[in-house]
Each structure stands twice: as structure tokens, then as C-alpha cells.
Amino acid sequence: MPEKTLIQGINDGLRTALTEDPSTLVLGEDVGKNGGVFRATEGLWEMFGDHRVIDTPLAEAGIVGAAIGMAINGLRPVAEIQFMGFIYPAFEQIVTHAARLRTRTQGQYPASLVIRAPYGGGIRAPELHSDSTESLFVHTPGLKVVVPSTPYDAKGLLLAAIQDPDPVIYLEPMKIYRSFRQDVPKGWFEVPIGKARKVQTGEDVTLITWGSMVSMAEKAAQTALDQGISCEVLDLRSLYPLDEEMIITSVKKTGRAVIIHEAPKTAGLGAELAARIHELAFLWMESPVERVTGYDVPVPMFALEDDFRPSLQRIDRAIHRVMTF
Amino acid sequence: MLQRMDRVDRQYILPEGELTDAGRNIWNEFSKEKKQAFYRWMVQVRSFDRRLVTLQRQGRSGTYAPMEGQEAAQVGCALALSKEDWIFPSYRELGIFMVAGMPLKQIILYWMGRVEGNVAPDGVRVLPPYVPIATQMPQAMGAAWAAKLKGERSVSVACFGDGATSEGDFHESLNFAGVFQLPVIFFCQNNHYAISVPFTRQSAVPTVAERASSYQIRGIRVDGNDVLAVYSAMEEAVVQARQGGGATLIEAVTYRLGNHTTADDATRYRDQLEEKEWISYRDPVVRLEMLLKSEGLLTEAEIQDWEEHCRDVVEQAVKEAESAAGLPPEHMFDHVYEELPSDLRRQREELSGKGKKHA
Numbered sequence: 001m002p003e004k005t006l007i008q009g010i011n012d013g014l015r016t017a018l019t020e021d022p023s024t025l026v027l028g029e030d031v032g033k034n035g036g037v038f039r040a041t042e043g044l045w046e047m048f049g050d051h052r053v054i055d056t057p058l059a060e061a062g063i064v065g066a067a068i069g070m071a072i073n074g075l076r077p078v079a080e081i082q083f084m085g086f087i088y089p090a091f092e093q094i095v096t097h098a099a100r101l102r103t104r105t106q107g108q109y110p111a112s113l114v115i116r117a118p119y120g121g122g123i124r125a126p127e128l129h130s131d132s133t134e135s136l137f138v139h140t141p142g143l144k145v146v147v148p149s150t151p152y153d154a155k156g157l158l159l160a161a162i163q164d165p166d167p168v169i170y171l172e173p174m175k176i177y178r179s180f181r182q183d184v185p186k187g188w189f190e191v192p193i194g195k196a197r198k199v200q201t202g203e204d205v206t207l208i209t210w211g212s213m214v215s216m217a218e219k220a221a222q223t224a225l226d227q228g229i230s231c232e233v234l235d236l237r238s239l240y241p242l243d244e245e246m247i248i249t250s251v252k253k254t255g256r257a258v259i260i261h262e263a264p265k266t267a268g269l270g271a272e273l274a275a276r277i278h279e280l281a282f283l284w285m286e287s288p289v290e291r292v293t294g295y296d297v298p299v300p301m302f303a304l305e306d307d308f309r310p311s312l313q314r315i316d317r318a319i320h321r322v323m324t325f
Numbered sequence: 326m327l328q329r330m331d332r333v334d335r336q337y338i339l340p341e342g343e344l345t346d347a348g349r350n351i352w353n354e355f356s357k358e359k360k361q362a363f364y365r366w367m368v369q370v371r372s373f374d375r376r377l378v379t380l381q382r383q384g385r386s387g388t389y390a391p392m393e394g395q396e397a398a399q400v401g402c403a404l405a406l407s408k409e410d411w412i413f414p415s416y417r418e419l420g421i422f423m424v425a426g427m428p429l430k431q432i433i434l435y436w437m438g439r440v441e442g443n444v445a446p447d448g449v450r451v452l453p454p455y456v457p458i459a460t461q462m463p464q465a466m467g468a469a470w471a472a473k474l475k476g477e478r479s480v481s482v483a484c485f486g487d488g489a490t491s492e493g494d495f496h497e498s499l500n501f502a503g504v505f506q507l508p509v510i511f512f513c514q515n516n517h518y519a520i521s522v523p524f525t526r527q528s529a530v531p532t533v534a535e536r537a538s539s540y541q542i543r544g545i546r547v548d549g550n551d552v553l554a555v556y557s558a559m560e561e562a563v564v565q566a567r568q569g570g571g572a573t574l575i576e577a578v579t580y581r582l583g584n585h586t587t588a589d590d591a592t593r594y595r596d597q598l599e600e601k602e603w604i605s606y607r608d609p610v611v612r613l614e615m616l617l618k619s620e621g622l623l624t625e626a627e628i629q630d631w632e633e634h635c636r637d638v639v640e641q642a643v644k645e646a647e648s649a650a651g652l653p654p655e656h657m658f659d660h661v662y663e664e665l666p667s668d669l670r671r672q673r674e675e676l677s678g679k680g681k682k683h684a
Contacts, residue, residue, distance in 0.1 A: 025474070051474055057504060062463050062497030069467020069481070072452070073411065075474065077467075089493070096457055097464065104453050106444045107660045142661055165663040194666065241666035 001183035006176055009154030009184050010040050010116075014078065016155070016188050017162045018048050021076060024162060027054040028063055028080030028116075037082055038118060038177060064090035064115060068098050071113045076162060084119035084171065085131040098167040099142030114161045114168050119147075120212055120262050121309055122175035124302045131299060132211075132263040137169045138240045138272070144168045144193055145239040149214040151182040153237055156191030164193060173211035196243035198250075202232035205319055206250040208273060209260040210236040213310060217260055220315040229323055239269055247273070248280045255286035256322040260310050265293040287325030290318040333578055334534070335558055336548040340607050342615025344553075351557055357622060363404070363552045364617055365631060367396040367610050370420040372635035373429060373642075377419070377436055380643065381587040386436045390417045394550075394582035397609030398514045400424055401555030402482070402577070405563055408448060411468045411481040413461035416454040417514075417581070418484050425451040429642035430649070437646065450479075458519075459485055459492035462511065466498045469509035469566075480508040480566040488519025490536070491527045499574065503540035508566035510559065511574045514549060516581040521594035537574040549577030550609035580607065653677075 004012060017024045026041055032055035035042030045053040056063050060081055067077035081087045087094075094115065101111040121130035137145045144166050148154040154172075161168035199218060207217040214235045221231035232250050236243065251257045257277055259270040270291040277289055292310045300308050337348025344352055352360070374393050380386040392399065399420025406412070406425070414421050422432055426449040435442025435454070443453035455461035465483035472479045489495055490513065502509050513533045517524050530536060537544025543565070547554040555577050562573035580603040584591045591600070617623035658665060658673040665673070 057497070057500055059497040059500065061494055062466075062501050065460070065463020065494065065498070066467030066470055066501060069413075069464035069469070070471040070474075071467075072464065073468040073471035073475075073479075073481075075471045092457060092460060093463065097460060102662070103660045104440065104443050105660075106440060107663075108444055109452070110663065144662075241668065244667060 001185055003181040004151045004184040005178045005181055006148065006151045006154045006173075007038055007040055007178060009148070009151035010158055010172065011042055011044070012184060013155040013158035013162075014041060014044060015047070017078070017159060018044060018052055020188055021162070023074065024076045024078065025052045025054065025070070026078045026080065027056050027067065029056060029058050029082050031055060031080050036080065038174065040080070040116070040172070060086060060088075060090040061093050064093040064098065067113045067115070068093060068101065068111055071111050072101075072109045076112060078114045078116060078162060081115060081117040083125075083129045083131075084117040084133060085128045087115075087117055090115075091136075094137070094143070094167075094169075095140050099140045102166065103142060110165050111167045112165050114158070114170050116170045116172060118174040118177075119171045120173050120175055121299060121302070121305045122212060124305070125174075127301050130302070130305065132261070132294065134169075134171055134239055135263060135267060135269045135272075138269055142167065143240065145171065146193055146237060147171045147173060147211045147239060148237065149173060149176065149211055149235050151184050153191050153197065155184050156189050157193065157237060159188055160190040160193050163190060168193070171211070175212035176215065179215070191237065194238045194241040194243060196246045197235040197237055198246065199233035199235050200231070202230040202254065204230045204254055205232070205256040205258060205322055206247075206254045207231050207233045207258050207260060207315075208236065208247060209234070210239065211262070213260045213262060216310065216312065216315065220312055220319065223312065223316055224319050229319060231319065242273075242276070244276065244280070247277070251277050251281050252284040255284055258290045258292060258315065258318045258322060260292045260315060262294050262309055264296045265291055266296050268293055287322040290322050292318045332532075332546075333548045333554075334546045335554040336551050337553040337557065338551045338612055338616055340612055342612050342619060344616065348553055352553060360617065360620075360622055363400060363556070364613050364623065366400040366404070366420070366424055367552065367613060368631055369635045369638070370396050370400060370423055371610060372632065373423065373432075373639050374419050376639045376643065377433070378583070378587060380433070380436070385647070386433065387438050388586050388588050389436050390586045391583040392417045392419050392581065394603065394609070395514055395516060395579045396420055397552035397613070398549040398555050398577040398579045401552040402484070402512050402559050405556050405559035406480075406482065408450070409477070409479040410450060410563070411465065411479060412451040412484065413465035413468070413481065414451060414454055414484045415458075415461065415486060415489070416456055417486065418454065421484055422451060425449055427451055429639065430645045433642055433646035434649065439651070441649070441652070459489035459494035461485065462489070462494045462498035463501070466501050466507055466509050469502070469507040469572075470505060473505070473508055478567050480510060480563055482510045482512050484512045484514070486519065487513060487515040487517065487524045487527055487533060488522070489513070490533050499537070499540040499542060499572070502572035503542045506569070506571040508569075509572045510562045510566060511572065512559070513574065513576045514579050515576050516579050518581070518585070518595065520585045520589065533576040534574060542572040542574060544574040544576070546576040546578060549579030550607050550612065552609060552613055579609075
């Protein structure tokens with residue numbers, strides 16, 4: 001099996017879908033000749049041509065609106081928004097139309113499409129390029145939201161998203177686009193949407209996270225283990241639907257949970273996760289749920305981004321708080 | 326206002342009910358049945374539109390957006406389309422929906438706040454009303470793009486009003502359509518007001534149609550109360566789109582004779598004289614009626630008969646809609662996702678009273 005980075009996994013997923021499914025096409029800004037600003041679509045334009053890998057005008061609402069129209073008329077568009085921080089012009093098309101078209105037409109037009117967007121910080125990107133506003137989309141009924149954290153999942157989740165009958169927001173943690181390689185099978189395979197990944201098994205605390213925070217959680221788990229604390233690490237992969245079963249089974253076992261995400265704290269997905277744990281596993285809990293998140297401030301320019309993003313030290317402290325409650 | 330209106334590229338039936346020379350050439354090619362069909366549709370649309378207003382007044386349906394005065398624009402537009410064509414309408418498109426084949430019962434259900442009213446029968450390619458302004462435009466463009474990529478001959482039509490031309494979606498859609506030469510028709514009914522705000526406040530450019538040149542697409546401004554002018558402009562745009570000639574922006578200049586919605590009072594912002602002039606001088610139905618009468622294709626008795634027939638049809642649809650069984654509350658979960666996630670199943674059970682007491 002070829003070893004690939006996460007972004008190569010995405011590229012492989014797109015290539016596989018374009019090869020296997022003639023109704024699939026890719027559209028967005030700089031996705032064609034340039035191969036995407038991060039090279040996610042590298043080589044696809046040369047391979048599939050101008051009608052399957054389409055450089056569009058610079059217009060996010062136009063891109064997503066066109067993708068919805070294409071889906072209505074039987075295609076499977078994969079739209080790229082260059083950075084999550086630039087998705088807002090398309091917000092109305094996503095929230096008002098993509099998310100609701102199935103309901104509004106009672107299943108007649110399900111808006112089966114994928115919207116890809118790099119998200120999160122940690123790469124010293126220019127101002128306004130580092131948003132993690134996934135909870136805006138998780139909060140919108142009718143959408144599915146997925147985030148891969150490994151090259152294998154990047155491909156498998158993307159193919160599952162393209163195959164999915166519902167609109168899927170596919171968020172790419174750009175911090176780890178190239179941070180490690182992994183064997184990624186050739187051909188079509190899917191990682192089911194709605195299933196979390198148990199990164200490691202543990203007994204004392206459940207660390208719940210996704211995206212580029214997964215490797216951070218693994219490091220924190222290692223530090224904790226050195227101090228005799230055994231952490232179970234869950235990579236949600238699917239932010240909606242949530243794999244409640246894995247989450248609840250895990251926290252019932254450990255009795256403690258620390259949720260880690262880059263997004264600001266208030267009304268971030270951690271709040272929903274804490275509430276669900278409260279609703280479904282309260283009597284099993286040994287301590288209140290802890291959240292380690294971005295602060296409730298606009299994502300700072302990159303000089304301060306490391307102070308904004310959850311750090312190992314903050315995660316360690318949270319683990320100690322739940323252990324000593 | 327009316328002077329501006331006179332500067333249209335195309336007017337075939339004059340307000341007095343007389344054909345222009347160019348109009349006569351086209352009109353004479355039509356069969357008697359086709360000529361009558363324009364009229365019959367327009368009368369039926371008006372009859373139904375008025376009924377929907379009274380249903381709201383009687384508390385039997387919700388807020389309604391009447392379109393009286395725009396019958397020629399909507400009937401002329403929709404009659405130029407084929408079954409394979411896609412329609413992306415706004416919320417003030419009763420005539421478009423009716424001609425496209427949306428059953429009256431469905432339309433009433435929609436205004437009664439029932440989602441079943443959004444579902445078009447098989448083979449009727451009309452999307453539900455787009456309530457936010459101009460958002461249907463990029464989707465119509467996208468559907469046209471798909472048709473082009475698949476090598477199909479269908480065209481897409483986005484229907485919108487003059488207010489929509491101020492939205493970014495208007496610009497983005499026309500821009501994409503120009504760049505990719507898409508088979509889409511942007512059909513603007515310029516009824517002069519976006520709720521209360523006059524067109525002069527939407528645009529410093531005096532017409533909608535001339536904005537087409539910014540996108541290298543064709544633009545045409547027609548008398549929107551002249552069904553023949555609208556129909557022929559649409560027909561040309563459809564042919565051009567089907568032949569790979571790209572998009573057209575049609576501006577049909579018209580006037581909404583009633584309020585923005587049943588919750589609006591147009592006397593607060595419109596000049597009474599202006600309204601009167603449109604009603605007494607430019608009514609699209611009266612104009613066509615005069616023409617048909619002068620050609621011996623319509624008698625007073627036939628008018629009475631048809632109006633009565635329309636009322637009967639509408640009453641029958643009202644009866645059907647009002648007696649249609651309502652959906653159970655749990656139905657709101659039925660089409661959110663193809664397969665309901667487990668947390669939504671739990672919420673559905675909670676709604677139906679079958680769930681656990683907590684969570």
C-alpha cells in the first residue's frame with residue numbers, strides 16, 4: 001500500500017471518485033491548473049479535464065449555489081472553499097438551501113453534495129485564514145460534518161461523503177496536511193460517517209477530540225501515562241452525526257471526560273458533547289466534564305495563535321483536574 | 326415612471342389592445358387555440374390569485390404574496406418552456422407555477438403552511454418558492470451548467486424581481502453564466518418596488534436589462550404586461566440557450582397591482598395616481614381581451630363562461646386542500662436526512678410521547 005500524507009489521501013479520494021463515478025466533478029477557486037492552493041487537487045485537471053475539475057470565478061456563494069443546482073440536476077459536485085474563514089458568503093446557500101432542500105422537497109431533491117474546506121490554525125497563515133467554526137454547521141439540521149485526522153480517514157471519509165445522499169461539510173485540518181504518512185489503500189473504500197475512531201484504549205479519562213487536536217491528545221495521553229493515568233482517546237471523525245455509542249460507552253467506563261477543540265469555548269461543539277454526556281451518563285461520572293478549547297476571542301493573528309490553541313500544558317491540567325476532583 | 330416604461334425593446338400588443346406591425350407578424354402565425362390559451366391562463370391565474378388573497382383574509386390560509394398585474398409576464402414566460410426545462414421561482418410566481426403544472430391544491434397547501442405544497446408531481450421541474458431574495462439564481466445557473474456538462478438540451482429559468490438585482494447572487498450568477506456560456510434565462514419581473522423601495526433606490530442604472538452587457542450575455546427589456554412580447558423574448562432566449570448560445574437576461578417591465586403581501590399596505594409608499602394609471606391603462610388581461618375581441622376570438626358570453634369555470638376549478642381545489650388530511654407532528658423528522666440519525670430518532674420519540682422521560 002502506498003504511504004500518503006493527509007492531503008495526498010484527499011487527492012487520492014478525489015481521483016478515485018472522479019475515476020469511478022462520472023457524475024462527480026470538482027469545482028472551486030484555483031482547483032484546476034494550479035492544483036489547489038494546498039495542492040489537494042494536484043494533477044486532477046490534467047487527468048480529467050476542464051469539465052470535471054473546474055476553476056470558477058472567485059465567488060463562494062456562486063460556487064456553492066452552482067453546486068446545489070448541479071446536484072438538483074443529477075451531478076455529484078465536490079465544491080472547494082479555499083479556507084473555512086472564507087465560507088461565509090456561501091453560508092446562506094449552505095444553511096438555507098443545501099441543508100433544507102431535502103426537507104423542503106420531501107426527498108425529491110436531496111442536495112447530495114460535498115463542500116470541502118481547510119480549517120483551523122497552527123500554520124502561521126495570514127489573518128482570517130484559521131477559523132474553526134464547525135459548530136455553525138453542526139448546529140444546522142440537514143447537514144453532516146466530518147473531519148479526518150489521518151491520511152486513511154481522509155480518503156475513506158471523503159469517498160463516504162461523496163457517496164452520501166445528504167450534504168456533507170468536509171473539513172480539513174490544514175495543520176496536519178503533511179505532518180505524517182500512513183498506508184492508504186488504492187481504489188474505493190469508505191470510512192462510515194457517524195463512526196468515531198478509538199485512537200487508544202484507556203481506563204481513567206476519555207479524551208474526546210478531532211482534527212489536528214488528535215495528535216495533541218495522544219501526546220497528552222502519553223504524558224499522563226507517565227504519571228500513572230490511563231487515557232482513552234477518541235477521534236470523533238464525524239461531528240454530525242455523532243457516534244454517541246462510542247462516546248457514552250467510553251465515559252461510562254472511565255467516568256471522566258476532557259473535550260479538546262480549537263474552536264472558541266462558548267457554544268462550541270464541546271458544549272454539546274458535555275451536555276450529552278450529562279444527559280446520557282451522569283450517574284457514571286466521577287467528575288464534571290472539562291473543556292480545553294480556543295478562547296472566546298476572534299482567532300488572533302498568528303503571532304499569538306499558539307497561545308490561543310489548546311496546548312499540551314492546558315490539556316495536562318484538565319486531566320489532573322478531572323482526576324483529582 | 327411611465328415614460329421610462331415606454332423605453333422597452335419590445336412591445337407587440339399596445340395598451341389599447343392593438344398589435345404593432347412586428348407583433349402582428351408573430352401573432353398571425355399562432356393558431357386560434359394558442360391565442361386563446363394565453364388569455365385563458367391569464368384569467369385563471371388572476372382568478373386564483375384573488376381567491377388566495379380572500380382565503381388569507383378569511384383566516385383560512387397564511388400570508389400570501391399576490392401577483393395580480395403580472396399575469397402576462399408569468400404566463401408568457403412559462404408557456405415558452407418545455408417539460409424538460411427547470412424553473413427556479415421566487416415566492417410571487419403563481420402564474421409560473423400554474424402553467425408549469427403545479428396542481429392548485431398543492432399551491433393552496435403551501436400557503437396554508439403545509440410542506441406537501443412544495444412537492445411537484447413527477448415530470449414537473451419546478452422547485453419550491455425561494456423565499457430569500459435571489460438565492461435561486463446561482464442554483465438555476467448550476468442546474469443549467471449540469472445540463473450543459475451532461476449534454477442535455479434542457480434550459481433553466483430563474484425568476485426574480487427587481488429587488489433581487491441588488492443582491493450579490495444576481496451578480497455571481499450572471500457572471501458565471503457569461504463565463505461558462507450556460508443555458509440559463511434570468512427572468513426579472515421589474516414591478517418597480519421591492520416591498521416599498523422603488524427601483525431607483527436599487528440601481529443607478531435605469532434598467533435591469535442593460536446590466537447584461539457587463540457579463541457578455543444578451544439583455545432585453547420587454548413590456549411585461551404584453552404577453553406576446555414576453556413570450557417571444559422567452560422563446561428566443563430558450564432557442565439560443567438550447568443551441569449553445571448561452572444566457573439571456575430578460576427584464577419584463579410590469580406592476581404589482583396589489584400589496585407586497587397580505588400583510589402589507591402599498592398605499593403607504595405608492596402614489597395613488599400611479600397605481601390608477603397601471604390599473605386603468607396597462608392591465609395585461611384587459612389588453613389581451615380587447616385584442617381577442619377585435620379579432621372575433623372572444624365574446625362576452627365566453628368571458629363569462631370562462632371566468633365561471635375558473636371560479637369552479639379554484640373552489641374545487643380549495644375544497645381538496647382544506648379536506649386533505651394533515652401530517653402527524655412526527656413527519657417533521659421524515660426528510661431531514663435520508664436515514665435518521667439515532668439522536669433524531671430519540672427526539673422524534675420524545676415528540677410522539679413514546680420516548681423515555683429524560684433525553
